[in-house]
Amino acid sequence: MTEEEKINIKEQFNYIVKDGIAPILKSAGFRKKGNNFHAHVRELDWCINIQKDGWGFDRYFNQWGFTINIGVTWSDYAICLFNKVSDFPLEGYCPIRARIGTIMGKGDYWFKLRPHQDCSPVKDLICSTIKEKVLPLLNDIKCLNDLWNFIEDNRPWHTFLIKLFHVKSKQKVFSVTPIDLYVLCLATGKTKKAKLLRRKMERRKVNDSLLDKIVETYGKRSPETDRFL
Template identity: 30%
Template sequence: MDIFKELINTINPSLKKMGFNKKGNNFYLEVDKNYGIVNFQKSRESTKEIVLFTINFGVYSDVLGRLQYAYNNLVKPEIEQCHWQSRVGNFMPNSPDYWWKANLSSDLNAIVSNVLKSVHDVIMPEINKRLSDEGLIDCWMSETFAGTTEIGRFKYLTSLLKSKGDFNTLNQVAEAFMEKSKGKPNANIATEHLKEIEYSK
């Protein structure tokens, strides 16, 4: 028996009820062309007898996707393409790198129940907060956990603000970032990005 495959198949009906569609080890929730993605990752340390796995999750913005190279709205994005992403442990107490463990003698229903509790209590609230572009903007404006790199946050945030026509906030974000990045490599990257989105005060 493929333990990991069995776990995914057992989890599938519950996530389907939440609005997700399964593709491989990914589950997709689509709202207004944006995607919330839940990805089950099996550890390389897994064997046929023992499986270790964790959950990655994220949000993909269609607006930001259109601004990126090789955009294809007919292909669902992978978890690595999400503009905001995390691993479930980041939102657990003390932020552990959390992995579930299952073997041939494990009670799979108990493990599935625990996984679904994490999806319901941890993952879904975080995805729902950011599934709209407005939610992503709020996240990047007010939260310390950016779900991307510092320069990634700047690029995504300024691109969304420009697309929304919120030039007052865009000016504030651009000025604050450029001041903070003076003399650092990110300053040049940010300058080039602002040219690309045709930003001017």
């Protein structure tokens, strides 16, 4: 791929972001920093990141890719895990995360740009997906308890969670780690469920001091044992 072709692809990408993605998200209340977007809504922070292909330009297929990541977080989570709150949290630090391809029903999907192509179809696909799927999804997630409706159950931990809470999910698109599930349990007052989840993590040798710090953040103790959950 020549330098001129690389420049052309970068111009296509900048056009898609500047004339497509940014106006839609800004009109929905998001602020922009670089390729990151953030909006604070009630209890939660919505975060969106445009991720460039870490491998760079694909010389074999003469193309370059990018994807879009969506995350949800809240201030207590940032205090608990990172000891600070940002006024512009980033998607990479969110406990609840999804890739746009999952929301589209296409899994780990990457948009592809090639030199001197008409990038309008790519822009139109992204814009329609954001307007018709991403924003309506986020608009259903404005408080912590709303998150339970959208957590994936296609992994053992998620299956365990869904069975534990008997959740009837609207759209299972967000992935979450066991630690982050534990935070969400305590943040939403599900202490008995948190105890079961902690026992499961302890059997896997999860850091007890981190679990205790999470409990201290939410001020919860087990009434039966008077020890941290």
